[in-house]
Amino acid sequence: MxxxxxxxxxxxxxxxxxxxxxxxxxxxxxxxxxxxxxxxxxxxxxNPNYPVVNSGDWRSVNPQNIPWSQPVIVSDPFDGNYLAVLDRNYKDLAYGGRASVVSSWSRDTIRVFGFIGVQERCGFFLSCANNLVAARADYLEIKVGNQIFRIQGDGSGSFPVSPQLAVALATAPPVDALIRVTFDGYTHPVTSAIGTGTVRSWKVVYAKPAF
Missing domain, CATH: 1.20.5 (Single alpha-helices involved in coiled-coils or other helix-helix interfaces)
Known part of the structure; x- marks a missing residue:
């Protein structure tokens, strides 16, 4: 038992x-x-169903399949995912040549990259354009309505967004804005337009967070 x-x-x-x-x-x-x-x-x-873009895809001389001028989620291996609007504009330079200015507008940071080609004389009547060469943005001026913001870069093409600038971008009138960029190694700054599509998307990116 x-x-x-x-x-x-x-x-x-x-x-x-x-x-x-x-x-x-x-x-x-x-x-x-x-x-x-x-x-x-x-x-x-x-990520409210916005397109996802890898951070390196738009920062090239000829980016493909980028949804410009609309809200996107940028996927970055270091910074994670963040809401932004990407913009690109081509500009004929006054001293000859052409520039491509690409930018990313996110809540805390604006990133600007340039690709510049300067024309050289190939003969008496012909001009040859060099391939576009990457240029780092060192100084950025933004004109929104009657306001002008001047921002010193951090040496990598990135510029901080102050609370005052965020408000100005969120309330920008639905017309083209202007940026003027000073690139490292170039004497003349490049003035480039920011189209109305990007300006409208600023209202999404820089909307006041709800708490």
């Missing part, structure tokens, strides 16, 4: 001990599930 009771006790103890071992695993699974669900909710809040 005693051995049978002992055997029953050992079986019950084994089952109970096994349950104790499995409880933390279940709790961990529940925690991971909760975190995963929370992450998905946050991701949906950050």
């Amino acid at each position: 005693f051995p049978n009771r002992l055997r029953t006790f050992l079986v019950l103890a084994s089952v109970a001990f096994s349950g104790l071992l499995q409880a933390p695993v279940s709790a961990q699974n529940a925690k991971e599930s909760s975190l995963s669900s929370g992450t998905a909710i946050v991701a949906q809040a950050v």
